[in-house]
Amino acid sequence: MSLHDTSKSVNCHAMSDVLNRIGDKWSVMVVGMLGRNGTLRFNELKRMINGVSQRMLTLTLRNLERDGLVTRTIYPEVPPRVEYGLTEMGKTLDGPISKLWDWSSEHHTAIIEARSVYDARATAVAAAEPRKVAYAQG
Amino acid sequence: MSLHDTSKSVNCHAMSDVLNRIGDKWSVMVVGMLGRNGTLRFNELKRMINGVSQRMLTLTLRNLERDGLVTRTIYPEVPPRVEYGLTEMGKTLDGPISKLWDWSSEHHTAIIEARSVYDARATAVAAAEPRKVAYAQG
DNA sequence: CAGGATCCTCGTCGATACTG
DNA sequence: CAGTATCGACGAGGATCCTG
Secondary structure, three states: OOOOHHHHHHHHHHHHHHHHHHOOHHHHHHHHHHHHHOEEEHHHHHHHHOOOOHHHHHHHHHHHHHOOOEEEEEEOOOOOEEEEEEOHHHHHHHHHHHHHHHHHHHHHHHHHHHHHHHHHHHHHHHHOOOHHHHHHHO | OOOOHHHHHHHHHHHHHHHHHHOOHHHHHHHHHHHHHOEEEHHHHHHHHOOOOHHHHHHHHHHHHHOOOEEEEEEOOOOOEEEEEEOHHHHHHHHHHHHHHHHHHHHHHHHHHHHHHHHHHHHHHHHHOOHHHHHHHO
């Protein structure tokens, strides 16, 4: 088949590295938001992303900027204004992320359901098996 | 434009929830591997994934199973044999993940480069600005 | 408004040892 | 082989306060 262990290792490394950034929840959010809205200010992002702390948003943006995915434009005004946008590379990432996004909203319900099924079964099994305790105490 | 804040919030929630699972490095790896190879045993996955601990692989597989993305088949033999595969929903996830995978290997180099550029600039700025210290100490 | 600095907590993960 | 159980270390991340 099409599986070469060597190339697999290399891809694995690249994925591993890239995933450390883009696999991050907030990064995906930021790229998604910027991909949809073009350009946003710090507090606009903060409001839209819902749950992100100021610290995390700052760090996320810095990392994305460092990786060449996000541009940071400072307007020397008062009050200060900083706008964030996607670089060309960032825009190419928006494609895959959108796919992921679509997948999420499409299958979210199914996942929630699968979880409750799994949990119900797990609980049932746990309840049906107090034997361990009985033996241990007997 | 096509941005509705309300639907955004909902999607944000769904993404947030889903990303907690699939945004996880190991989960992506596992789904990727299973997507490519069809079905794999525990230690096969462990060997292929390169760096995952036995504990993390177990947890990852349990979570994926719980979310209805991975099947777990136990063969009552000795020595024990357990095979993992993707569910139908899991297979649909393999698409988006493959996109991400491809993107990773395609842009990995550019990212590494962007980082070193950024770091070089950051270092230069830090070196060019000992004024703070000078003022503070003067 | 946009962030830097700090503290502190909670969860994550790896290592290890044991089981069926 | 395929796990479970436990512990300890570490770092991510939130809360808070402060600056330009």
